[in-house]
Amino acid sequence: MANKKRGDLWLILGVLLAAAGLFVLLWWLPKPGAAVEITVDGRLYATLPLDSPTTLEIPSDTGNTLVIADGQATVTAAGCPDGICVRHRAIHRTGESIVCLPNQVVITVIGGTPALDGEV
């Protein structure tokens, strides 16, 4: 009765698998409630939630086109000379940002569950 039984092993494995699986799942899920904050020339222009797909033409100096889709934000077109903002990959994690220096546009991800790194 007190000896190890097969059920014990399955239980331990099951718990470890569940813990690992859940952790991975949580890590890769899009953080709920996250939004992007758009500032132009230092002033807040708009705040948009990441979960509703939309296209926004930001009225900056030469224009930036922001597209929100699949829980991510990306700049698809811009009139600035270097186009760094367009080449930047889509952002979705809190703290990530896309900046267009010539047009003074800053797009930052805010809110939602804080990203794990650096958070308690």
Added chain:
Amino acid sequence: MKRKTALYGLLVALAFIFSYIEALLPLPIGIPGIKLGLANSVTLVVLYLLRPVDALVISCLRILLAGLTFGSPVSMLYSLAGGLCSFAVMWLCRRSGRFSIVGVSIAGGVSHNLAQLAVAAVVLLTPQIVWYVPVLLVAGLITGLLIGLLCRGLLSKLTRFMRH
């Protein structure tokens, strides 16, 4: 009947002292809500030596007593949720015969933590809490394992004692 009363009193007092000790010496791990669950060793041993209902009653009495003495109504709610759930799980695991006392203890530890987390989720209504599940799963596993090993050693010695 008289014999049971004295025995119950003894066991509740023992479990209560275990609770008290744990309240005095919180584990150095920074995660809130993680404890060894020493008092559960009493529940576990009683489950194996006496009847399941004895384990349930002693567990509930201990939770009530500890909650009133050095806990709060909120802490008692969590303790009760954890205690009732883990008792049910441990009882079923034992009945199935597929687990050793260590396995039963692990099941108890894990279910205790999950039940408390469930209560916290309802009370606090924060989605962030779900991040705790993997942590508490592993913590429940480890503490359950330790308590289970402890009780396994104790059980062989105590079986002689409790033959009535």
